[in-house]
Amino acid sequence: MALATTAAAAAAALYLDAKYHIRKDVATIRERNKVAAKVQKLAKQNRLSAYYQFEEQVLQRKDAPCLWYRPDPAEPAVVHSWTQTYDSVHRFAQFLLDQGVRPGDLVGSYLINSPEFIHNLLGMWAVGAASAMINYNLAGDGLIHCLKIANSKILIVDSDEGCQQRIHEVREKLDELGIRVVVLDAETKRSIEAREPRRPDDTYRDGVKPGSPLFLLYTSGTTGLPKACAFPTAAATAITFPRLRSTSLQPGDVWYDCMPFYHGTGGTLAVTCLLTGVTLAIGRKFSVRNFWRDIHDSSANAFAYVGETARYLLAAPPSPLDKTHKVRAMFGNGLRVDVWEKFRERFGIAVINEFFNSSEGMLAMVNVSRGPFHTAHVGHHGLLERRRFHNMYIPAEIDHDTGNIWRDPKTGFARRAPYEQGGEILVACKSTADFSYWNDPASTEKRFVHDVFRKGDVYYRTGDALRRDPDGRWFFMDRLGDTFRWKSENVSTAEVAEVLGHFDGIVEANVYGVELPSHDGRAGCAAVYIRPEMRDSFDYAALLRHARKGLPRYAVPIFLRLVDAPSLMHNGKQSKVAPRREGVDPDKIAAGDSGKDQIVWSKPGAETYVPFTRNDWNELVAGKVRL
Structure with missing residues (x-):
């Protein structure tokens, strides 16, 4: 009888876990608590700077590959060890100090993916500064606007001809603003390489706090000029090891990233590699022609994607390289429903990590898809997480004639939509201090709505319509607008x-x-x-x-x-x-x-x-x- 009871209880537990995903939620909650404890510990030790996590990996991995890069498809790839990268970071740090960069500064970066992008980024961390990562396609007023928001006095520019031309067109305006342009041409690179790789003293990084910018990211600017968002230093700890767990990667594996580093997906994935001991295989730009060759030659175990890139890879003619690779996982956002399973089947990808987020970072979810149940959605919450977020992520009905949240003419309050129906997701906030664009209070205020469901409440508007089915799967419906x-x-x-x-x-x-x-x-x-x-x-x-x-x-x-x-x-x-x-x-x-x-x-x-x-x-x- 006892054995039968035990067996029945075990079967019931398995059923409940399969239905409500209890173990998955418990693991997520534990991981979240572990990250919070680690951030608190690093803050007490005054070692919050992401530079220290990179340094730990250098000490552990030394001569193992850190960066893989092939700037020209006709040339062999270049591999940098962790020790070589560490030295290059310190040379860049000394160069930045010579340019007048000081702790707390935001330095404009107008760079295409390359090892120098990484050296420059980490060199800034080494001296307590951060990068304002500007889209190198921007020109004219948009470019000037991004630099003014960051209050940058130095702009590090790629040697690419197109970048040079766009900078030349606004050079007079840059001079008026007192912004000094430093071009990473051959002469400048030789000058940097000639420096001693001296490690900047810890005092340079003493001022780094949990909310200090790891870097500035900019919105796409589709509805006006780009807005800047600080990616907080504490978030570097929050995203790194959870990403390794979801992709089943380990230190020493290789992650291929040809998404632009100035963009949130490409940039944060590069950081993930640098802080966890994963080799970063750098693609200068996305290219259908070169993608699988780079994957093959770098022995990549995972790759990054954004938006429609998977569709273009799927549209390419079949190739022997389609499945002769070591890729186990792909990580990104914007994978369309009609592409999802076709892509998995053709290229033999075991795990698709589709995340949902934005530059603002107020609504973050991930769907770790290993089979049909987790196909074509952007996030998943088990029973515990659904209860936790019930009054935090709220679908609100929309007045589609105005694009605003629907309000009752009598009470003035909004109406909460059923999760299965969906609506614009509002994120509950304690106050408007929970989020802000960098140096842009007017745009910040527009992201908040007040007195939504009761007097005095405040919510952040995501601008995205999502629905959640009874199994906890979140589906993207549309971008408001x-x-x-x-x-x-x-x-x-x-x-x-x-x-x-x-x-x-x-x-x-x-x-x-x-x-x-x-x-x-x-x-x-x-x-x-x-x-x-x-x-x-x-x-x-x-x-x-x-x-x-x-x-x-x-x-x-x-x-x-x-x-x-x-x-x-x-x-x-x-x-x-x-x-x-x-x-x-x-x-x-x-x-x-x-x-x-x-x-x-x-x-x-x-x-x-x-x-x-x-x-x-x-x-x-x-x-x-x-x-």
């Missing part, structure tokens, strides 16, 4: 893009709403990138049938914009700003950067997409055509 209204219905751009992405020949579908004369709301439009070899024979009628079968009638795109290149921004995500602004107006399209793009449409009564002509546009303007 991307959803549009048509025929009095809300259209999810993510849903439409997913359906179109399943159609053979479509590599990418970037979905948005366009304003039309004499029509309310926005009509659906998709900028589609079709495989070049299929363009002449592409079956538009079959695509329209496919869309009508998979989508509500109001969500089927009326227009397609045929593009010759993917619509990626610098961070690997799709840009909707210009195509949404141009709409289907022939004059605006012709005047834009992609003026040769062709528009096709499902003309009223048509069973296929046909060319959208200037005469069609004129009839819309004249009100002769109703959609």
Whole structure:
């Protein structure tokens, strides 16, 4: 009887754990508490600077590979040991001190991925400073704005010709602001290399606190000028070893990172390697042609991805390198539903780590996907975590006509949406001091809403709509501002893009709403990138049938914009700003950067997409055509 009772209890425990994921939540909670205790311990020891964690790895790993880098696909790769990297970091530190950099400074970095990026970043940590990591594609006012926010007096610039040209165009303005430009050209590199690799004294790092910037990250700037967010030093401890656990990597393994280091995903992943003893294989830029060769030659066990990069790898012709690699895991964000399992199957990736976060860092989740249950969602909470976050991550109903949170006309309060239905996720805050953009109080205030569910409460607006199913899986619905209204219905751009992405020949579908004369709301439009070899024979009628079968009638795109290149921004995500602004107006399209793009449409009564002509546009303007 006792054995039977024990067996029954064990079976019940296994069932409850499988249903509610208790062990997973307990492990997460323990890890969170362990990280908090470690940060507290480092603070008491006055050794919070991430430099010390890097130094620990150097002492343990010495002559083992630290950095792998191949700047030219035609050349052999260069490998730097941990000791060599340590010396290079100290040479950069001495160079920075000679340039006048002091503890607490934010130094502008306008650099492409390279070992020098890493040496510069850690050299700043060594002297108690931090890097303002600026997108090297930025030019003009956007570039100047980023430097002014950081109050940088020095800008470290890549020797790349494009970077040089963009800096040259604003040189006069930089001089007016007293910002000194230091170019990492061959002469400067020789000067740095000639220095003694002296370790800066610990006193340089005495002022580092938990909230001190590890570096500044900038938002994408899709809705205006970029905003700066300090990635706090304490977060370096919080992200590192949990990432190793979720990817099953160990010190000595290799992580390939060709995502831009100035971006949160690429930059924090590089830091993860440097603080945990994992070899960082550096890709200068993302390249479909070079990706799997770099993976193969570096013996990478994991790689980083962002946005649509996985889609482009999947669209490439099959290669012997597709599965002749050592990759066990991939880590990133923005992997689309229609790509997920196709990618896993073709390239043989055992673990997909899809995380959800932003530069602001107020809502963080991760989905460790090893099988069908964890396919195509952005995070997962078991029963314990669901209870913990029940009043912290709250879906609120949205007024889609205004884009604001819906408010009851009588009480003025918002309405909480069921998790299964979803809504914009609001993050509960003690006060507005819980988050701030760097030196930008006006933009900070816009991220908060007050008196939401009761008088006096305050919440952070994520701007993202998510839902959570009864099993605790979080699914991304849409970015607020991307959803549009048509025929009095809300259209999810993510849903439409997913359906179109399943159609053979479509590599990418970037979905948005366009304003039309004499029509309310926005009509659906998709900028589609079709495989070049299929363009002449592409079956538009079959695509329209496919869309009508998979989508509500109001969500089927009326227009397609045929593009010759993917619509990626610098961070690997799709840009909707210009195509949404141009709409289907022939004059605006012709005047834009992609003026040769062709528009096709499902003309009223048509069973296929046909060319959208200037005469069609004129009839819309004249009100002769109703959609």
